[in-house]
Amino acid sequence: MSGGPGLETLVDQTISVITNDGRNIVGILKGFDQATNIILDESHERVFSTKEGVQQLVLGLYIIRGDNISIVGELDEEIDSTLDWSKMRAHPLKPVIH
Amino acid sequence: MSGRKETVLDLAKFVDKGVQVKLTGGRQVTGTLKGYDQLLNLVLDEAVEFLRDPDDPLKTTDQTRSLGLIVCRGTAVMLVSPTDGTDEIANPFIQPDGA
Amino acid sequence: MASVQLPLSLLKTAQGHPMLVELKNGETYNGHLVNCDTWMNIHLREVICTSKDGDRFWRMPECYIRGNTIKYLRVPDEVIDKVQEETKSRSDRKPPGVGRGRGRGREDGPGGRQPKGIGRGLDDGAKGPGGGRGRGGSGGRAGGNRGGGRGRA
Numbered sequence: 001m002s003g004g005p006g007l008e009t010l011v012d013q014t015i016s017v018i019t020n021d022g023r024n025i026v027g028i029l030k031g032f033d034q035a036t037n038i039i040l041d042e043s044h045e046r047v048f049s050t051k052e053g054v055q056q057l058v059l060g061l062y063i064i065r066g067d068n069i070s071i072v073g074e075l076d077e078e079i080d081s082t083l084d085w086s087k088m089r090a091h092p093l094k095p096v097i098h
Numbered sequence: 099m100s101g102r103k104e105t106v107l108d109l110a111k112f113v114d115k116g117v118q119v120k121l122t123g124g125r126q127v128t129g130t131l132k133g134y135d136q137l138l139n140l141v142l143d144e145a146v147e148f149l150r151d152p153d154d155p156l157k158t159t160d161q162t163r164s165l166g167l168i169v170c171r172g173t174a175v176m177l178v179s180p181t182d183g184t185d186e187i188a189n190p191f192i193q194p195d196g197a
Numbered sequence: 198m199a200s201v202q203l204p205l206s207l208l209k210t211a212q213g214h215p216m217l218v219e220l221k222n223g224e225t226y227n228g229h230l231v232n233c234d235t236w237m238n239i240h241l242r243e244v245i246c247t248s249k250d251g252d253r254f255w256r257m258p259e260c261y262i263r264g265n266t267i268k269y270l271r272v273p274d275e276v277i278d279k280v281q282e283e284t285k286s287r288s289d290r291k292p293p294g295v296g297r298g299r300g301r302g303r304e305d306g307p308g309g310r311q312p313k314g315i316g317r318g319l320d321d322g323a324k325g326p327g328g329g330r331g332r333g334g335s336g337g338r339a340g341g342n343r344g345g346g347r348g349r350a
Contacts (some may be wrong), residue, residue: 030202031202037204061276065237180258187255
């Protein structure tokens, strides 16, 4: 199994994904393939804004195409759960420009 | 056997019928499908292109131009659908925020 | 590990189910998956297409979408349980290392599970991921006008 994205260790863990269009999607990694297509279960999107708190949109089960993924990161659920999203203000990410 | 080399859509049933084709880059054409190959290169007759909004090239308008007989390069074909039964409709989804 | 899935196996398992597909250009397609291949090319039936700004809608009886134009797919939650069952029964049947390894146990003919008599597919959509609740919002979001819909700067 060489050449894959090396996400084996993150399976069944909560991960944070940043997509090329600037979205941040958080969910449980259920699977992936060589092309970094990933399966996210119980996923939700965090919508950042400078004017209001972070909105969490429930998305459910997602297959995200690898082409569209910029970053996959492990999420520390302990730290994550201490954050007060309603007070958080942040600029939304701009999409990747090819 | 359905998956690997055969395309998931059998274009044979669209031959001599109207199809709508969306191409990468935002062009959109309709025409009568005259031929195709496994790379999804398409031959369309009496093709009509939907012109696009000059301010937003990803949006099509109702203005058209006639292209005649064309070949759509398979690598640029994003989407194929039959024109028969395709209609613009009112918003079928409930939109709580009225966006 | 039974829990690790290939995205394309999940997609295959989702045949016959309603789903939402967003393309790289921001358009979304809600429909029932008829078939898919290893390139993620997909064939949907009873489709509703939404423009990227979420302001125009088209109904189409079917459509073919090239895999590399897809941004993501939203599939019904229950499909993951289904794929896990299938994987399990597969490994029960065949001890690992026996056979050719490439078998995916395709029990399905492409037409076998086509949704029948779903009319416009809208009602189905409400239960499945294709419901498009909040679609408008996400459509606006996907577009160039990030501020639309949700007050994003």
